[in-house]
Amino acid sequence: MKEPQIIVIGNGMVGYKFCEKIRSKTSSFNLVVFGEEPRRAYDRVHLSEYFNGKTADNLSLSTENWYQEQNISLFLNNPVTKIDRDLQKVYTANGVDYNYDILVFATGSGAFVPNIPGIEKEGVFVYRTIEDLDLISSYAKKAKTASVIGGGLLGLEAAKALIDLGIEKTSIIEFAPRLMPRQIDAAGSDMLKSKLADLGLQIHLNKNTTSIEGDACISALKFSDDTALDVDMLVISAGIKPRDELAKACGIEVGPRGGIVVDKKMQTNDPAVFAIGECALYDGMIYGLIAPGYEMAEVLAANLCEGDKTFTGFDMSTKLKLIGIDVASFGDNFITEPDCRTIIFENKHKGVYKRINVSNDGQYLLGGILIGDATAYNLLLQTSNNRIVLPENPEELILGARGGSEPAGGAGITGLPDGALICSCEGVSKGDICSAVADGSCENIDDLKKCTKAGTGCGGCLPMVKDLMTYTLKSQGKYIKNVICEHFNYSRQELFDLIHIHELKSYDEVLDTLGKNDGCEVCKPLVSSLLASLWNEMILKKGNDVAQDSNDRFLANIQKGGSYSVVPRVPGGEITPDKLIVIGEVAKKYNLYTKITGGQRIDMFGAHLNDLPIIWEELIAAGFESGHAYGKGLRTVKSCVGSTWCRFGLHDSVSFAIRIEERYRGIRAPHKFKSAVSGCIRECAEAQSKDFGIIATEKGWNLYVCGNGGSKPQHALLLATDLDSETCIQYIDRFLMFYIRTADPLTRTATWLNKMEGGIDYLRNVIINDSLGMAAQWENEIENLIASYKCEWKEAVENPAIRKRFSHFVNAPEDKDPTIEFVEMRGQKRTAEWKTV
Amino acid sequence: MNEQSNWLAACRVEDAIENGGVCVKHGEDQIALFYFTRRNEWYATQNECPHKKQMALSRGMIGSTTDEPKVACPFHKKTFSLSTGECLSGDECAIKTYPVKIENGTVYIGTTPKS
Numbered sequence: 033m034k035e036p037q038i039i040v041i042g043n044g045m046v047g048y049k050f051c052e053k054i055r056s057k058t059s060s061f062n063l064v065v066f067g068e069e070p071r072r073a074y075d076r077v078h079l080s081e082y083f084n085g086k087t088a089d090n091l092s093l094s095t096e097n098w099y100q101e102q103n104i105s106l107f108l109n110n111p112v113t114k115i116d117r118d119l120q121k122v123y124t125a126n127g128v129d130y131n132y133d134i135l136v137f138a139t140g141s142g143a144f145v146p147n148i149p150g151i152e153k154e155g156v157f158v159y160r161t162i163e164d165l166d167l168i169s170s171y172a173k174k175a176k177t178a179s180v181i182g183g184g185l186l187g188l189e190a191a192k193a194l195i196d197l198g199i200e201k202t203s204i205i206e207f208a209p210r211l212m213p214r215q216i217d218a219a220g221s222d223m224l225k226s227k228l229a230d231l232g233l234q235i236h237l238n239k240n241t242t243s244i245e246g247d248a249c250i251s252a253l254k255f256s257d258d259t260a261l262d263v264d265m266l267v268i269s270a271g272i273k274p275r276d277e278l279a280k281a282c283g284i285e286v287g288p289r290g291g292i293v294v295d296k297k298m299q300t301n302d303p304a305v306f307a308i309g310e311c312a313l314y315d316g317m318i319y320g321l322i323a324p325g326y327e328m329a330e331v332l333a334a335n336l337c338e339g340d341k342t343f344t345g346f347d348m349s350t351k352l353k354l355i356g357i358d359v360a361s362f363g364d365n366f367i368t369e370p371d372c373r374t375i376i377f378e379n380k381h382k383g384v385y386k387r388i389n390v391s392n393d394g395q396y397l398l399g400g401i402l403i404g405d406a407t408a409y410n411l412l413l414q415t416s417n418n419r420i421v422l423p424e425n426p427e428e429l430i431l432g433a434r435g436g437s438e439p440a441g442g443a444g445i446t447g448l449p450d451g452a453l454i455c456s457c458e459g460v461s462k463g464d465i466c467s468a469v470a471d472g473s474c475e476n477i478d479d480l481k482k483c484t485k486a487g488t489g490c491g492g493c494l495p496m497v498k499d500l501m502t503y504t505l506k507s508q509g510k511y512i513k514n515v516i517c518e519h520f521n522y523s524r525q526e527l528f529d530l531i532h533i534h535e536l537k538s539y540d541e542v543l544d545t546l547g548k549n550d551g552c553e554v555c556k557p558l559v560s561s562l563l564a565s566l567w568n569e570m571i572l573k574k575g576n577d578v579a580q581d582s583n584d585r586f587l588a589n590i591q592k593g594g595s596y597s598v599v600p601r602v603p604g605g606e607i608t609p610d611k612l613i614v615i616g617e618v619a620k621k622y623n624l625y626t627k628i629t630g631g632q633r634i635d636m637f638g639a640h641l642n643d644l645p646i647i648w649e650e651l652i653a654a655g656f657e658s659g660h661a662y663g664k665g666l667r668t669v670k671s672c673v674g675s676t677w678c679r680f681g682l683h684d685s686v687s688f689a690i691r692i693e694e695r696y697r698g699i700r701a702p703h704k705f706k707s708a709v710s711g712c713i714r715e716c717a718e719a720q721s722k723d724f725g726i727i728a729t730e731k732g733w734n735l736y737v738c739g740n741g742g743s744k745p746q747h748a749l750l751l752a753t754d755l756d757s758e759t760c761i762q763y764i765d766r767f768l769m770f771y772i773r774t775a776d777p778l779t780r781t782a783t784w785l786n787k788m789e790g791g792i793d794y795l796r797n798v799i800i801n802d803s804l805g806m807a808a809q810w811e812n813e814i815e816n817l818i819a820s821y822k823c824e825w826k827e828a829v830e831n832p833a834i835r836k837r838f839s840h841f842v843n844a845p846e847d848k849d850p851t852i853e854f855v856e857m858r859g860q861k862r863t864a865e866w867k868t869v
Numbered sequence: 870m871n872e873q874s875n876w877l878a879a880c881r882v883e884d885a886i887e888n889g890g891v892c893v894k895h896g897e898d899q900i901a902l903f904y905f906t907r908r909n910e911w912y913a914t915q916n917e918c919p920h921k922k923q924m925a926l927s928r929g930m931i932g933s934t935t936d937e938p939k940v941a942c943p944f945h946k947k948t949f950s951l952s953t954g955e956c957l958s959g960d961e962c963a964i965k966t967y968p969v970k971i972e973n974g975t976v977y978i979g980t981t982p983k984s
Contacts, residue, residue, distance in 0.1 A: 095961045095962075097961075478959070482959055518934065518935070519932075540888075540907070549933050549936070550905070550907050550908060550931075550932050550933035550938070551907075551932045551933070552930070552932030552933065552934065552939070552941070553929070553930040553932060553941035553946055553948065555932075556930050556932065557930075575887060575888065577886075577889070578886060578887070578888045578889030578930065578931075579888075579930070581930075581943070582925075582928050582929070582930075582943030585928070586928070590925075590928075590943055590944070593923070594923055594924055594925055837886070840892055841892055841893065841894040841899075842879070842880045842884050842885070842891035842892060842893055842902070843879055843880050843893050843894055844894045847894060849892075849899075849924055850897075851899075851924045852924075866921045866922065
């Protein structure tokens, strides 16, 4: 007998999920999918990450062969154009028609574009597909100002994307009197607005756009209050419009404001036709979130496989991070007195707003809103969804416990029933997670994700999944310890002391003495770093070369394409004209791309592995040494020009920076560390963004510690004031050794301090008052490290055994890797793009 | 296992790197050869990491997970089984593996892949 044929119209997230669900239940049915977009279904929830380096490939939900392996016929770039329900046929854009037994609409939604005069002008975009993002990103190159119409969730995402694209002035236009009108209340909107304004986003509420001005291209917006705003581009994000036009054209019932009407089995008024996802209208409502869409896919798939499931609405609670700001709403978020009692916490100083709605008898949590700090979200959501009886002082749920009693968190997880839905994207309950851990199949988060799929959708539940895993392991009597990996049952700090006591000098010795089996890519670089921090021996000797991370192994940073970069040390950023000429000559000779780095030195990119030793030989001959740009250790000590030239300078910041850089060069630590010295309070060297930074005062130096730039910028904190140079260096010595000995692997000083109990006050006590009694030992240890410094590149080029490793082919040592490709850009070479298909 | 008729003389045993990899040129192809001294085992795989198509696996760190020998790509730390080529980081891409034999101190790689 011929298998019944299911035709799915639409290859979005829900359409894909439906195919996955069907195929996980049965291999019968011919499955045929038509998609209008040119690519396989991709993760639209994380679309904005496309601007942060994710590729279309990364966002794809399936591998290239998945549909074929699952025996599903997928037609991309081929929209269905017409449906004949009498003949049970669909007609497609490429002119071919197909019969169906069952027809599934998963057509999703399009952007709702209001009918504003001028909407057709160039520079006006919507924000839905990868193609839209490509158009926005190329137009943004010539735009200085941009607006987003719509202050909802997607509008804010779009605004963030515009900021990320480098638009100097970005604004949001919202018709309603508040932002995110579906999720948050007026007070929450005020808080969000002021936080967004701090980030440079202009917010215009109560604004009704009446026209889009400009000739061919947009140049301004006009509003009903007779005001106007000059903009170079516009992104419309004013809501979604269900894609119901095909359904409507063939006589399927649609709602008055759009959406294909379905019952609780996702069935339309034609028994052979179904609709799921954002195109479906259930009980008068469009569900514009991914989790209910997946649930609809599950309901339909189950029923087609003779199951009996119904869709009965869905929790629309959401938590997201918008431009770094937590925003969450759950349950009945807008209910007000007298139907409930609200508890509100507002901290304008820190930009935090929390509101919970409690039943009048004080028993149950009904819903709430969180802005600025949503750490309690998962627990609050569970408390509300599972009707868990509230504690006596429900305000502790948002304020944390005070007065020494147990915090609400721990009791919260244990109090949840097994049926509590933890991952709503994949429908994983607390019981599923706990039993996967309890039966021993999962003991880490990666296994748990693979085995239960929890946390693989939006990822919002991951903190709670981790807590449940830890809780289950603990309740089984398993000791939860921050161990390195399966080969070493120790924390980094324990291993540091053990290697020291046993005086171990190579990775193999450490593994034989303290570990088991063969090691891995986690423990190898970690142990290598400890060995370097302890003994400061050449890192490529004693067989330790194969235990180094690839950058350390070849003393250079591996770049896209497989070439390496070369960065000589330029202490304090001071360099003579002769040395500049040498860098220029070397770069020219070996055809290297040159760029000034953020740390006041010069990076030469595009060196073949084979050329590294000869390049370094020439640099060393001219008086350069390794800059350790590849190592977890001191990078640079940046400086301003200071009192030698600057009319404001108080002290000679350059000389002090050079002294510090030469003192700590080559010392390996849990992570890289950076420093800077500024000659006056104008702080041109940006010392407060460094792991340790020094600023000149009238009386000496102020020392700041534990700052960070990068993705989570953090200002350094003042450790001590008005120090003389010797004391300043003494404090830095102690600070660095304390950090090297105690920080977790790959933890920068800022995170190390954030995790430290007692914070900066404790640290100050340890460093200045020597509260641990370790200062003398640490000073001694760091003196040994400083005394044993050697330029490792000098050692590498002079040692034939090490030098031999710098060739690509073992059987053709002179040949370079022929697959490395460069292209030309602005008169220099650059690496070719990733060769992904 | 399939019949091997094409054995490539890759290098001398002493040219290989203990507990690490080297890259062997085979015409236009590149094969990563690993001398897992700790386990007294030899492995050969394609040198290209399928994730971002980089010729890099020979420069990766080797190790094991439970008892499975593996290599980690230096670019993004995707790990692959040295014995089966399977990706151990949850991706569906796999790498080709080749048989290795040692005769009179020379390392030979069978150039017809096992998998």
